[in-house]
Amino acid sequence: MAIPGRAHFCWIGASLPWAYVFAILSAAERSELAEIVLHHTDPIEADPKVRVLERCPRVRLSRLDPIDCLIRAGRASGAGAELADIYREIDRPAIRSDLLRVALLYLHGGVYLDLDTVTTASLLPLLDSPHFVGCERIVWPHFVRSSRSPALWCRSIALDLARKAMRRAPRGWAAFRRVESLYYRGINNAVIGAEPNSRLCALYLRAMVALPTHRRAQLYALGPDLLQEVVDRSAMDDLTIAEPQVFYPLAPEISEHWFRMSRRVRLEAVLTRETRVVHWYASVRTRSKVAAIDPSYVRRNRERQLYSALVCACVRNLPNAA
Numbered sequence: 001m002a003i004p005g006r007a008h009f010c011w012i013g014a015s016l017p018w019a020y021v022f023a024i025l026s027a028a029e030r031s032e033l034a035e036i037v038l039h040h041t042d043p044i045e046a047d048p049k050v051r052v053l054e055r056c057p058r059v060r061l062s063r064l065d066p067i068d069c070l071i072r073a074g075r076a077s078g079a080g081a082e083l084a085d086i087y088r089e090i091d092r093p094a095i096r097s098d099l100l101r102v103a104l105l106y107l108h109g110g111v112y113l114d115l116d117t118v119t120t121a122s123l124l125p126l127l128d129s130p131h132f133v134g135c136e137r138i139v140w141p142h143f144v145r146s147s148r149s150p151a152l153w154c155r156s157i158a159l160d161l162a163r164k165a166m167r168r169a170p171r172g173w174a175a176f177r178r179v180e181s182l183y184y185r186g187i188n189n190a191v192i193g194a195e196p197n198s199r200l201c202a203l204y205l206r207a208m209v210a211l212p213t214h215r216r217a218q219l220y221a222l223g224p225d226l227l228q229e230v231v232d233r234s235a236m237d238d239l240t241i242a243e244p245q246v247f248y249p250l251a252p253e254i255s256e257h258w259f260r261m262s263r264r265v266r267l268e269a270v271l272t273r274e275t276r277v278v279h280w281y282a283s284v285r286t287r288s289k290v291a292a293i294d295p296s297y298v299r300r301n302r303e304r305q306l307y308s309a310l311v312c313a314c315v316r317n318l319p320n321a322a
Helices: 018-030 048-055 066-077 082-089 093-108 150-168 172-182 199-210 221-234 254-259 287-292 295-301 306-314
Strands: 006-011 035-040 059-063 110-113 117-119 131-138 184-194 239-242 277-279
Touching: 006 018, 006 093, 018 035, 018 048, 018 059, 018 117, 018 287, 018 295, 018 306, 048 059, 066 082, 066 093, 066 199, 082 093, 082 199, 093 110, 093 184, 093 199, 093 221, 117 306, 131 199, 150 172, 150 254, 172 254, 184 221, 184 277, 199 221, 221 239, 254 306, 295 306
Parallel strands: 006 035, 006 110, 035 059, 131 239
Antiparallel strands: 110 184, 117 277, 131 184
16 A cells, blocks of 8 residues: 555644534444544544544544644655744644644655544545545636636636535535536545655645735635645646545535435435545535534434434444533
8 A cells, every 4th residue: 555544633722612512432443544643733632522533542632733743744854844844924823723633744755634524434445546535626726816818717606606506405405416516626634545755745845835915815725626626736647636525525515415304315315426525615504503513412313313313324333412
């Protein structure tokens, strides 16, 4: 295997929500990777959630010095010390994690997973290539947002309006499936795999430093937008790009259906045989749901909410909330 059997999660903050604990537990149970590491930049409160992780086989909590990590990765990859400077300048955790995930993969290799994921199947089949990423179905890729073409903008506005209607409609996710081929395919950085010293990660780190200063603080600029640019111009024959159903079975905004309540849900209707990770997009419209989630929440809603059904299917022995 080119990619080590190790999963990396990264947390910036003191208190870890239950939804993110479920991400780690599902990876430990379903990924078949030998080690699951939660890198945390701050001391984490010693509460029941942390104790659950400490008792979980193959899960390791590791305090991360972000500046040291970025300096080492910068020197080794040719990006220099400016990676650490970017981290100091930008205080948004989402953007800081864009830096750290690539540095960790370059230094150690493995599979990086965002904490708003649930692992559903083995990741071992993905480890044979030197690096892999996944794509999703989106409306506003960077080339459209930066374009002055009325035709491109009109097309995306129409796609956006249609997506909004399907986001609100009952079983709108099923309607989106029938038209998703009309939407743009975009690279997302929520799930990335790479061998140590990966060429993809080296190019990505150097591109972060080369990005104009005024763009660095923009949401998605150091993340999906830049990764897409790196992939487009590098033309790496050994890069595996997974189809949307592998990591992103419900597209952005459509992913709100993970949290809709209904009389009864059928998880198998939403997942495909190719699905290995579900990224449920806490950064889009589901962020407010995170605070309400705990083990009792998912037990109570497992028959009427897709997210709760997903967690119960992928974490067999749910811990107690207290």
